[in-house]
Amino acid sequence: MKKKTFAIFVGPSVFMMVLFIAAPLLSVLWQSFHVTQPVYEQVEVEICTPGLLGSVCTTEMKTRPLLNDNGKILTETTFVGLQSYRNVIEPDKLRTAIARGSWRDLMNIRFWSALRFTLVFTILTLPLVLGTGLLIALAVNNTLQRIKGPVIFVSLLPFIITPVIGALSIRWLFLGDGILTAGLEWWLDRDIAMFAQAWTIELMMYIYRVWHVAPFAFVVFYAGLQTVNNDALEAAIIDGATRWQRLRYVIIPHLMPLVIFLTLIHLMDAYRVFEEIVGFSASAHVISLQWLTYEFLLQDGTGARAISRASASAILTMIGIAILLGVPLRRVWREQRGS
Amino acid sequence: MSSSALRQPMSLKALSNGFLAFWCFVAAFPIIWIAVMSFKTPVDAFDSNPFRVIFGPHTRANIGGLSIIDIILGLALAWILVRQAILWLPGKVAEYSPDGRTGIPWLIGGGVYALASLALLVVVLPAALTVLNPLLGPLGTNILGLTTGHYEAVWIDRGFTRNFANSMIVTTGVVMVSLTVGTLAGYGLARSDSVIAFWLLVVALVFRALPHSVLVSGYLPYFITSAEWLAPIFGDGAPTFYGKPWAIIAVLVAINQPFTIWMLRSFFLNIPAELDEAARVDGCSHFGAFRRVIVPVMWPGVITTGLFSFLLAYNDFLVTSLLLDAQNMTMVPAIANMFNRETTASDEVQAIAAAVSITAPLFVLVLVFQRQIVSGLTAGAVKG
Structure with a gap:
């Protein structure tokens, strides 16, 4: 294909990606070093209150935002260097927390607690998702041909459901005296409030994520199982391999490229954990990095948005995903080069 | 598996089928259960006895x-x-x-x-x-x-129809634009082995990993003030992007592009290149070959990719909740707002009814397009 035709085919897509992905990235970087604020002026105001003997007047210094000709609030943008980053990671509090060796102090800083949760969430759910997906795939592969279709249909439901709604639906099962809370209370014989403390909410988020993504791993593994070489399996049987050994030494190595694929996708997606926080209303107890940025972007009481801090937190989030993906991607890269 | 040596003992079969039954129950239960709850009065819906939730004695006594x-x-x-x-x-x-x-x-x-x-x-x-x-x-x-009261309250009194219409506008727009743009790019990338094509795909993969909040922090200030900085070009009629469905469509299309072009490329790679080469030998240009030969055979891949574009737009919370105003809110952020307010028990069940309403179209989607969804999920993985 000639360069020009290629450019025309790819052009619109590249244009969209440059305008709406690459350009915003640059602007986020720029915003994280600058702060846009209303310009304030100090004015002397005389406030008079009617008293018994004529009015009593006091003068006060007041700050008020400057208005421009159209009556809009005048803003100015200043370069602040790393100040926004400092506001996000709060190095002073971090230092005291480390000096005192207090984990609790560290977790009181929103950024560090968000980072802690996001990383634990990403790493912990990975083996659970892969394991559950593989188990379902093996079980479906093993079952009657007739019920495979319906089973795949049911399995796709948790995957396809809107994440916020999925989280909400699990929340509703536990809400108040919801049946699952009641069931757990009956089983453990103690009072349970699933939404009162951080660790139960966190646990539910892990369970929800595995429920939500395991079907994807299942479908991918199931497709992989269809291409397992039967000759290799039979050879293994002749060599006296047990069922477990066949799984361990024939089937799993065959699925290894898929494991890497799923790991990469899972790292990308789980690191973005966000909808769970909305669905479980967890923001008072547990937050994630995406939620931190989201919170800065929301309007505060005065209608202002902390754009600069949001940008700083976004850049830090991005550095995190780069490090997280860097390790497995470099391995894939080397293998590709090697082969 | 024809070989008799692969036959499994009864116990293993029972174990594997038992696990499968358990998984199916776990997968379907929350969804079925909220569907049941949505038809009951709050007293029944949040009862701790599951049978009272199913049979709804309070609902029956009071409503019917x-x-x-x-x-x-x-x-x-x-x-x-x-x-x-x-x-x-x-x-x-x-x-x-x-x-x-x-x-x-x-x-x-x-x-x-x-x-x-x-x-x-x-x-x-x-x-x-x-x-x-x-x-x-x-x-x-x-x-x-059984009562349909919560559905009536959500759809009629709370104006959920407007949110539904907004969702439809956004999803239709995203699917159309993203397929048009993505199909061209996917085809171009599948038929080119240049270095640029390779790097484009790598960059797209990097973009795929970006958290969406990063991008939204890039858009938000510009979207709010767009009337100001566009004024020199468009004069007084300069549009404000913030809150406009078409702006959201553009954003979601772009966010979805990396995934779309990867997927479509893998589908186009499956269409033999000899097909369009033959058309080119017969005197077609690249575009002629694309239109006459490729377009008629590309639909399975395009439909599958379209399904995933639909899901992305339909399920999105982060982008729509930050960039749309209350007027143009789509269904998912609308329900989260409905739910974050101080709520009474009856509001809660209305939110459940809204949640079931959002899920129902997805249910039908899986029912109709199960095969395409499965092929889409495996397309990226199996073919690399």
Whole structure:
């Protein structure tokens, strides 16, 4: 294909990606070093209150935002260097927390607690998702041909459901005296409030994520199982391999490229954990990095948005995903080069 | 697996099927359960006894419900309708589409059939049953509490129809634009082995990993002030991007592009290059070959990719909640808002009804397109 035709085919897509992905990235970087604020002026105001003997007047210094000709609030943008980053990671509090060796102090800083949760969430759910997906795939592969279709249909439901709604639906099962809370209370014989403390909410988020993504791993593994070489399996049987050994030494190595694929996708997606926080209303107890940025972007009481801090937190989030993906991607890269 | 050596002992089979049954239960339970809850009064919906949730005694006593005969006739009618849809409808559609193009006849036929079925189930059957129930004694008394009140409250009083319309505008726009742009790019990338194409794909993969909040922090200030910085170009008529559905469409299309081009590329790689080369030998340009030879055979891949674009736009919370105003809110952020306010128990069940309303179209989607969804999920993985 000639360069020009290629450019025309790819052009619109590249244009969209440059305008709406690459350009915003640059602007986020720029915003994280600058702060846009209303310009304030100090004015002397005389406030008079009617008293018994004529009015009593006091003068006060007041700050008020400057208005421009159209009556809009005048803003100015200043370069602040790393100040926004400092506001996000709060190095002073971090230092005291480390000096005192207090984990609790560290977790009181929103950024560090968000980072802690996001990383634990990403790493912990990975083996659970892969394991559950593989188990379902093996079980479906093993079952009657007739019920495979319906089973795949049911399995796709948790995957396809809107994440916020999925989280909400699990929340509703536990809400108040919801049946699952009641069931757990009956089983453990103690009072349970699933939404009162951080660790139960966190646990539910892990369970929800595995429920939500395991079907994807299942479908991918199931497709992989269809291409397992039967000759290799039979050879293994002749060599006296047990069922477990066949799984361990024939089937799993065959699925290894898929494991890497799923790991990469899972790292990308789980690191973005966000909808769970909305669905479980967890923001008072547990937050994630995406939620931190989201919170800065929301309007505060005065209608202002902390754009600069949001940008700083976004850049830090991005550095995190780069490090997280860097390790497995470099391995894939080397293998590709090697082969 | 034909070999007898691969036969499994009974215990293993039982274990694996038992696990499968357990998984199916876990997968479906939350969804089925909120569907059940949405038809009950709050007292029943949040009862700790599951049987009271299912049978809804409070709902039955205060609002009404279904009798045995209602349930039997309802299920029978539904079963007949589904059977007819599978056995009779395809033939009828084929009859009215002589040239083999079944797209539009399916749309019309399916739409008419769905509407007729709905009318039968919701209007004709209940009318007949109000006459029939009193005549049948014990069979005609209500045993299952059921109320559609929460759905009426959500859709009519709370204006969820507007949110639904907004969702439809955004999803349709995203699917159309993202497929048009993505198909061209996917084809170009599949048929080019240049270094640029390779790097484009790598960069797209990097973009795929970006958290969406990063991008939104890039857009938000510019979207809010767009009327100001566009004023030099467009004058006073400069649009504000913030809150506009078409701006959201552009954003979601761009966010979805990396995934779309990767997926479509893998589908185009499966279409043999000899096909368009033959057309080119016959004197077609690249575009002519694309239009005459590739377009007719590309639909399976395009439909699959379209499904995933639809899901992304339909399920999105982060982008829509930050960039749309209350007027143009789509369904998912709307329900989260509804729910984050101080709520009474009855609001809570209304939110559940809204959640079920959002999930129902997805349910139908999986029912109809199961095969395409599975092939889409595996496309990236198996073919690399």
